[in-house]
Amino acid sequence: MARRSLPLLKHLLSRRIPARSVTYMHRPGDGSPRPVTLIPGDGIGPMVTGAVEQVMEAMHAPVYFEKFEVHGNMKAVPPEVLDSIRKNKVCLKGGLVTPMGGGVSSLNVQLRKELDLYASLVNCFNLPGLPTRHDNVDIVVIRENTEGEYSGLEHEVVPGVVESLKVITKFCSERIAKYAFEYAYLNNRKKVTAVHKANIMKLADGLFLESCREVATKYPGIKYNEIIVDNCCMQLVSKPEQFDVMVTPNLYGNLVANTAAGIAGGTGVMPGGNVGAEHAVFEQGASAGNVGSDKIREQKKANPVALLLSSAMMLRHLQFPAFADRLETAVEKVILEGKCRTKDLGGTSTTQEVVDAVIDALD
Amino acid sequence: MARRSLPLLKHLLLSRRIPARSVTYMHRPGDGSPRPVTLIPGDGIGPMVTGAVEQVMEAMHAPVYFEKFEVHGHMKAVPPEVLDSIRKNKVCLKGGLVTPMGGGVSSLNVQLRKELDLYASLVNCFNLPGLPTRHDNVDIVVIRENTEGEYSGLEHEVVPGVVESLKVITKFCSERIAKYAFEYAYLNNRKKVTAVHKANIMKLADGLFLESCREVATKYPGIKYNEIIVDNCCMQLVSKPEQFDVMVTPNLYGNLVANTAAGIAGGTGVMPGGNVGAEHAVFEQGASAGNVGSDKIREQKKANPVALLLSSAMMLRHLQFPAFADRLETAVEKVILEGKCRTKDLGGTSTTQEVVDAVIDALD
Secondary structure (H helix, E strand, O other): OHHHHHHHHHHHHHOOOOOOOOOOOOOOOOOOOEEEEEEOOOOOHHHHHHHHHHHHHHHOOOEEEEEOOOOOOOOOOOHHHHHHHHHHOEEEEOOOOOOOOOOOOOHHHHHHHHOOOOEEEEEEEOOOOOOOOOOOOEEEEEEEOOOEHHHOOEEEEEOOEEEEOOEOOHHHHHHHHHHHHHHHHHOOOOEEEEEEOOOOOOOHHHHHHHHHHHHHHOOOOOEEEEEEHHHHHHHHHHOHHHOOEEEEOHHHHHHHHHHHHHHHOOHHHOEEEEEOOOOEEEEEOOOOOOOOOHHHHHHOOOOOHHHHHHHHHHHHHOOOHHHHHHHHHHHHHHHHHOOOOOHHHOOOOOHHHHHHHHHHHOO | OHHHHHHHHHHHHHHHHOOOOOOOOOOOOOOOOOEEEEEEOOOOOHHHHHHHHHHHHHHHOOOEEEEEOOOOOOOOOOOHHHHHHHHHHOEEEEOOOOOOOOOOOOOHHHHHHHHOOOOEEEEEEEOOOOOOOOOOOOEEEEEEEOOOEHHHOOEEEEEOOEEEEOOEOOHHHHHHHHHHHHHHHHHOOOOEEEEEEOOOOOOOHHHHHHHHHHHHHOOOOOOEEEEEEHHHHHHHHHHOHHHOOEEEEOHHHHHHHHHHHHHHHOOHHHOEEEEEOOOOEEEEEOOOOOOOOOHHHHHHOOOOOHHHHHHHHHHHHHOOOHHHHHHHHHHHHHHHHHOOOOOHHHOOOOOHHHHHHHHHHHOO
8 A cells, every 4th residue: 555655646746847827818919029138148157048048949938039248357238238128128147257356347236227127036945856954945035236335436535545335225225125025915925024234334224124114014914024134144044944035235135145045055046137117137046156167167067047947037027927837847847856967966967968958848 | 554644645635736936936116016907796696706806805915906887787888987997907807797688788798898809708617626527637728709700799680580690700800819829828838729610611701710720820830720610529528628728719619619618627617717808808707607697596695706716816817916816726726625615516505705715714
């Protein structure tokens, strides 16, 4: 009897793959192909964006790409690229290196400011079949993307003394808080946690918290709490399951997102995007490792999973939920099966091998 | 060991069926603002089932609010303020409207569809888990042309005792419904579209419809296309329904096919549906049979709200509130699967309110 139960159990486990939606009705014309601006970027960028292109083609997804060469060492994002994103309203990008040293600001930051992509979202969750030290991790980090420590305002007061201005505004704090609570509301999330250091920066982070509290009162069905960022980092690595949606100013969001991504399975598998009132840019969720290393690039062993899942996020954004589901499901199947994994997930596969496996897994 | 497996099996059946939340969702700022929806409770059991929707929406704190209007099937026309409301909101939820027999009054359902050019009607016929039926693996979407064909309303008495009824088929309408059907299949990962016709008899009318379907089919090489004569279709539906995926039909056949498919899949009381055009959408119970119910059902307050609840989930998805749609859909499925609260048509004895309360309790 126990042995006879096993096939049934296995069958039920395979039920993990969601059935198609029975309550979907599209608008006429919704299936027309949509243009998407594509920036392969630096390092492993072209490899992982190439993975997305292949999978989109295999699915016959209703998107086509307008590709542009952009590199992190350029002085500015070329105007034609910005024009393309403004027209298409959607962009998919690989990583862009941010050189150190003076004179060049980050093109990632420039892109966000130019297009007012004020919300950055990273989804950190356990992928079934991927062993980690923590289970039940399902955290969405929503980070303010246009101000804070990234204002870019720095100057040398006198030789040997440098000031860097952290700018927090009521306007930007309020809109990121609104975005976070709106996300929780729309996605049936129960709690929003604001991350801050208002015990030290009483005015700046205090203003951020004030804005969060005000918005929280408008969503009585969603629990709200606050946590100091150092305690937050400790809690993240000890009890990550306590977090649901987190909303943060710029710098803390960067740290928290990478930490959460790491404990949930690694930055190589976490999707993310940046969004504003008019545009959205999708990329690997957590920034660490998004350009990869020369070694990974030469061996062609970059992990395409993060960007594939970000592409699923993009498809959902474009209101192609069935294609998003197919892609997401295929990626999850490949990870669950465990045969094709890149090195960061404990495997030895090349990028192309993972892509081929995902394409085979498409239903 | 076998006994120890049972709780685990039950746990897997119940919990794993509920889909995990989407990990690849990112909304646009402002997407959570409440949206207005025109609500027409309608006739018979209409107010009862639309009331069910209102209660569940409130329990979910869904971002919709209703503009309610009294409309009844025996009225001469849909009041202008109702049409204005639908034109403004672009979305409407309605209960059934009776279509009186006899001359002088045309169906208000038909009038609504023509006035707003709701040219596509969609009905989803599928097996609900836990609902016993004679057929498994039924998952059929019927897409019906909604504005022409036998419903043109053009009839006249040539001479006393001789009446002609004009069936009108146009290239324009045939083409756009075919496009809609193939687009649905493409967007929803469906593999086959079947065109239902009687072109062996009506060679010109249904022939034009088929010609349009064939033309559109060539643009979707990844989707299989075939054709079936409507009488054979009805027979195949009741013997091997699992062979159908998406069906596209002219007006009258769509009405018959949708009700037949809904019946074999579990009954018209649980199948969602809607009508859509380039600018507006109206959601209602999918298959028309029984949508007004009977006096007895109304008096006993035992109307089945499931169809309209699922149509509301369809509406929420249409408004791009997928998490709310999932919650509602999941709650309804839970209640049906559990089997304690079911109306008479599903083999139970519950009132409408009991089913609604169970759905609200099942919301996660």
